Amino acid sequence: MAERNYKIIAETGIHARPATQLVNKAGQYESDVTLEYNGKSVNLKSIMGVMSLGMGQGAEITIKAEGPDADDALSGIDSIMKEGLAE
Amino acid sequence: MSNKFIGIGASAGYAIGKVFRLEDPDLTVEKQNISDVDDEIKLFNQSLEQSKKELEIIKEKTKDQLGDEHAEIFSAHILVLSDPELVDTIRKKVSDEKINVAYALKEVSDQFVIMFESMENEYMKERAADIRDVSKRVLSHILGKPIVSIAEINEEVIIIAEDLTPSDTAQLDKKFVQGFVTDIGGRTSHSAIMSRSMEIPAVVGTKKITDHAKNGEIIVVDGNDGTVILNPTEEELTEYKQKQNQFNEQKKEWAKLVNDKTKTNDGIQVELAANIGTPNDLDGVKNNGAEAIGLYRTEFLYMGRDELPTEEEQFEAYKKVVEEMEGKPVVIRTLDIxxxxxxxxxxxPKEMNPFLGFRAIRLCLEKDDMFRTQLRALLRASAYGNLKIMFPMIATLEEFREAKKFLEEERQSLLNSGVEVRNDIEIGIMVEIPSTAVMAGQFAKEVDFFSIGTNDLIQYTMAADRMNERVSYLYQPYNPAILNLVKMVIDASHKEGKWTGMCGEMAGDTVAIPLLLGLGLDEFSMSATSILPARSQIASIKKGDAEKLVTKALQLNTSDEVKELVEEQFL
Structure with a gap:
């Protein structure tokens, strides 16, 4: 299992557009990808799961990937996070 | 017998045609036990695919008609249909409980709807509507009762609906849709604005048309005065066909004025400008012969999406508008939200009195990051045409000075990094708060121009919420109080060698035009479709006569007296 931590810096938090990008990206990998925030864990391949967390600016989150392409999945997601969304 | 309804005329013109009801089919479902799980899952998968295809089409149409940002929401809708939390849960429920997929879908999606609705955040609450929307579409396919789609209309009709959503209006095809009538909405609701920019006759806010109109019945729509007649008598039909012909003839006459300058009968020139919301409105601006854009409402760039537009997105939009106007003035209003x-x-946070609250420039001055992004985009776009910047809802000189200071700081920082910015951009303010009208003399020394926003100026002067129907009688554009405020603003600007425009509904109003000419208004900004009729009206008026008229009007006692005076002499 591989994991990375982020802090959301986008002023409007994770709304539909970035959520859409993240879910689309996660869907490209075979591995199970989860997002943890505030003690809850959701499937990152689920748009409703991601949106249901209501992550605002300053939220500290963890992305975990488990499976054959776990490292690729994390770096793919990392590229989206670093586009002004999180650090 | 015919049946008459009175609503609000949202878009001028007459339409006579067959009723086409746009409504949701009955999608109630009951729990049923099933024997063949595979068949049920297959039905589900097919319905999902069909729904995705439809959403792709709607997304493309929206992108073409309204631009990328409005199409974004449909990308999210498509993704919901691939969401494992939704579709896998439904499949599992069908096979575990051996129940019909329609019921399983309803149960599972309802759970998500409840979850989103119970969230604190306003934005998240709205996502419940998205899920409801998407599952309705899939359910309609499962039940074999497809939702009627505007995109599929292929004969001439008049649409009757409770209301039209943005995705409905994006799909309207002017070839077939001759007009529309809705139960709800006002002159400034989304569907009304769309009907004007598409030049489709429309009446909104009839309250009850959907209770009466049936598919295929003949209906008459008078978008000028808001009358709707269902099953008209022979005489009514003849009357309205005549009106329709006259209107069309009149439109042809007006069309001849499209390249003319706007001059009074005695040769005094004024400027007729258009109000726009997005670069997509530019066709209407050109087809109707606008000499400028007097109000570009930038808030549409921020609306119908879920995050702030970037500097680049804004720059592209502003640049497109100033470039396409080829050197004609473009007044861009900063965010008025x-x-x-x-x-x-x-x-x-929700406010008790949102119209008197944290809005427009007040919000921008506090959230200055957001404001500075817009200012940079505007400054960069200034290099491509004749761009003017206007601040909304200015109440005090300090507010103007602070906004201008932000603008100067951003200009310096752009210049320092070698970005081209015009150094002669005119900076003006909206006059919509009485304090600013009263202080116009002082303001005129510091601003380059005024633009009077009458909708707000009237509501603030009369202390009458314009969204509240019970006090709508106080919406009195011809009240001498309003005319005197307008006069103060125009006179103050002229004294300092500056100019005054007007960008509210009043500027295109046939009763107001002679008064405003008499007061010396320099620029009239209105819906693009009002421009040619206004040009024709102005050509018939002598400036001297208008001045005499307004001198009398300013002395009168009531709005009605003013209206009667104008109608007697000029209409």
Whole structure:
């Protein structure tokens, strides 16, 4: 299992557009990808799961990937996070 | 017998045609036990695919008609249909409980709807509507009762609906849709604005048309005065066909004026400008012969999406508009949000009096990061044409000075990094708060121009909420109080060698035009479709006569007296 931590810096938090990008990206990998925030864990391949967390600016989150392409999945997601969304 | 309804004329013109009801089919479902799980899952998968295809089409149409940002929401809708939390849960429920998929879908999607609705955040609450929307579409396919789609209309009709959503209006085809009538909405609701920019006759806010109109019945729509007649008598039909012909003839006459300058009968020139919301409105601006854009409402760039537009997106939009206007003036108003226009993603607290609250420039001065992004985009776009910047809802000189200071700081920082910025950009303000009208003399020394926003100026002067129907009688554009305020502003600007425009509904109003000419208004900005009729009216008026008229009008006692005076002499 591989994991990375982020802090959301986008002023409007994770709304539909970035959520859409993240879910689309996660869907490209075979591995199970989860997002943890505030003690809850959701499937990152689920748009409703991601949106249901209501992550605002300053939220500290963890992305975990488990499976054959776990490292690729994390770096793919990392590229989206670093586009002004999180650090 | 015919049946008459009175609504609000949203878009001028007459339409006579067959009723086409746009409504949702009955999608109630009951729990049923099934024997063949595979068949049920297959039905589900097919319905999902069909729904995705439809959403792709709607997304493309929206992108073509309204631009990328409005199409974004449908990308999210498509993704919901691939969401494992939704579709896998439904499949599992069908096979575990051996129940019909329609019921399983309803149960599972309802759970998500409840979950989103119970969230604190306004933005998240709105997502419940998205899920409801998407599952309705899939359910309609499962039940074999497809939702009627505007995109599929292929004969001439008049649409009757409770209301039209943005995705409905994006799909309207002017070839077939001759007009529309809705139960709800006002002159400034989304569907009304769309009908004007598409030049489709429309009446909104009839309250009860959907209770009466049946598919295929003949209906008459008078978008000028808001009358709708269902099953007209022979005489009514003849009367309205005549009106329709006259209107069309009149339109042809007006069309001849499209390249003319706007001059009074005695040769005094004024400027007729258009109000726009997006670069997509530019066709209407050109087809109707506008000499300028007097109000570009930038809030549409911020609305119907879920995050702030970037500097680059804004720059592209502003640049497109100034370039296409080829050197003609373009007055761009900075973000005017708050009041009746909300941005859910800013997550602003609800206010008791939103029209008197944290809105427009007040909000921009506090959220200055957001404001500076817009100012930079505007400054960069200034290099491509004749761009003017206007601040909304200015109440005090300090507010203007602070906004201008931000603008100067951003100009310096752009210049320092070698970006081209015009150094002669005119900077003006909206006059919509009485304090600013009263102080116009002082303001005129510091601003380059005024633009009077009459809708707000009237509501603030009369202390009458324009969204409240019970006090709508106080919406009195011809009240001598309003005319005197307008006069103060125009006179103050002329004294300093500056100019005054007007960008509210009043500027295109046939009764107001002679009065405003008499007061010396320099620029009239209105819906593009009002421009040619206004040009024709102005050509018939002598400036001297208008001045005499307004001198009398300013002395009168009531709005009605003023209206009667104008009608007697000029209409």
């Amino acid at each position: 708050g009041g009746d226009k909300e941005l859910p993603y800013l997550d602003l």
